[in-house]
Amino acid sequence: MASPALLMRVVASAYSVAEKAATIVRNVMSAGDLGIVEKAGPNDLQTKADRLVQMSICASLARKFPKVTIIGEEELPTGDVTEDLIEDGHCEEILKKPCPAQYTGIKEEELVIWVDPLDGTKEYTEGLLDHVTVLIGIAYGGKAIAGVINQPYYNYEAGANAVLGRTIWGVLGMGAFGFQLTEAPAGKHIVVTTRSHSNALVNECITALNPDHVIRVGGAGNKVIQLIEGKASAYVFASPGCKKWDTCAPEAILHAVGGKITDIRGNSFQYNKEVKHMNSAGVLATLRNYDYYASRIPNTVKESLVP
Numbered sequence: 001m002a003s004p005a006l007l008m009r010v011v012a013s014a015y016s017v018a019e020k021a022a023t024i025v026r027n028v029m030s031a032g033d034l035g036i037v038e039k040a041g042p043n044d045l046q047t048k049a050d051r052l053v054q055m056s057i058c059a060s061l062a063r064k065f066p067k068v069t070i071i072g073e074e075e076l077p078t079g080d081v082t083e084d085l086i087e088d089g090h091c092e093e094i095l096k097k098p099c100p101a102q103y104t105g106i107k108e109e110e111l112v113i114w115v116d117p118l119d120g121t122k123e124y125t126e127g128l129l130d131h132v133t134v135l136i137g138i139a140y141g142g143k144a145i146a147g148v149i150n151q152p153y154y155n156y157e158a159g160a161n162a163v164l165g166r167t168i169w170g171v172l173g174m175g176a177f178g179f180q181l182t183e184a185p186a187g188k189h190i191v192v193t194t195r196s197h198s199n200a201l202v203n204e205c206i207t208a209l210n211p212d213h214v215i216r217v218g219g220a221g222n223k224v225i226q227l228i229e230g231k232a233s234a235y236v237f238a239s240p241g242c243k244k245w246d247t248c249a250p251e252a253i254l255h256a257v258g259g260k261i262t263d264i265r266g267n268s269f270q271y272n273k274e275v276k277h278m279n280s281a282g283v284l285a286t287l288r289n290y291d292y293y294a295s296r297i298p299n300t301v302k303e304s305l306v307p
Contacts, residue, residue, distance in 0.1 A: 005099035006106050007138070007146060007171070010065060012094035014113075014136040014148045015169055017060045020087035021053045021134040022152035022165045025118060028052065029129075036125055043196050045121045050074050053117035053134060056085040061136075064088070067108035069273045072115040073245045100173030103145060112139045112273045114248035120219030122196050129153035131195075133221030137248025139271030146171040147249030149221045168225070170256035181257055182230030183288055188212050192223045192232035197241045205238035205264070205301045209293060220283070224250035227287045228257060234293045235285040238264050238301050242279040244271055254285060261285035265302045266294055281305040 028049040035048030054072045059081035061070055116135040118124060123131035130153055138146040148169045155162040170176030184190055191211040195218045206214060215232055217223060220242055226232040248271050251261045262268055263281035282305055286293055
């Protein structure tokens with residue numbers, strides 16, 4: 001039997017690396033010292049978990065795939081990573097699946113991996129643990145083609161016997177796994193948006209959509225999970241703030257199940273290694289009915305956001 005294609009090996013490794021990351025996230029929290037550092041202000045935080053997880057993910061994947069470009073959120077000194085942070089396992093189930101034909105010939109140096117070690121850091125520090133995700137997005141030719149989202153605290157309110165945490169993954173042309181795909185209630189317009197980065201423009205945009213209900217939660221990964229599990233019909237964020245490591249993995253998973261994500265002006269995101277990190281023109285994402293929401297974004301909002 002032919003050895004699995006590179007893409008499937010990368011995804012299978014990223015799955016195990018994300019599970020290791022979740023263990024680190026939970027261990028830091030249970031140890032009690034989060035080691036919080038403010039980066040650009042009180043809504044832009046970094047914890048010990050952000051630092052350790054990024055070191056773990058980047059070092060683990062770089063060891064296996066040395067020619068892949070890996071871009072992480074945190075600016076950390078490059079140095080030796082202790083062996084206890086290295087995860088060299090992989091998910092056998094993923095390796096058994098055939099790689100979509102269009103990706104079988106990919107070379108290591110053609111891949112870019114975007115890593116958000118802890119998406120929803122502010123919520124993590126405040127104990128809103130179900131908002132937290134670990135994001136590993138895989139891009140080829142500037143497009144997000146595969147992604148892994150781990151929720152370290154999935155089920156954390158379900159009682160002592162519940163299995164804590166889950167890993168969602170997907171590949172374009174194959175589908176997405178690890179959750180139950182559900183569409184939002186028909187005829188209901190439920191918008192999910194930022195919890196801690198709101199402003200007048202964000203609110204103007206949401207008001208224009210005339211939603212039945214607005215959900216305010218932390219984390220881009222968490223917001224896309226709201227879409228694919230039918231809890232929200234659109235993710236709307238009319239502001240800069242989100243970055244490529246926030247959207248790469250969620251985009252791949254959303255697109256793998258037929259959804260769509262763009263900036264507020266309708267432009268696709270690019271994920272090549274030279275691209276600027278900020279998604280300056282915000283985010284608009286849906287599982288279904290993208291055009292309904294895109295057509296209702298006011299021109300004043302679009303003109304205020306420059307890609």
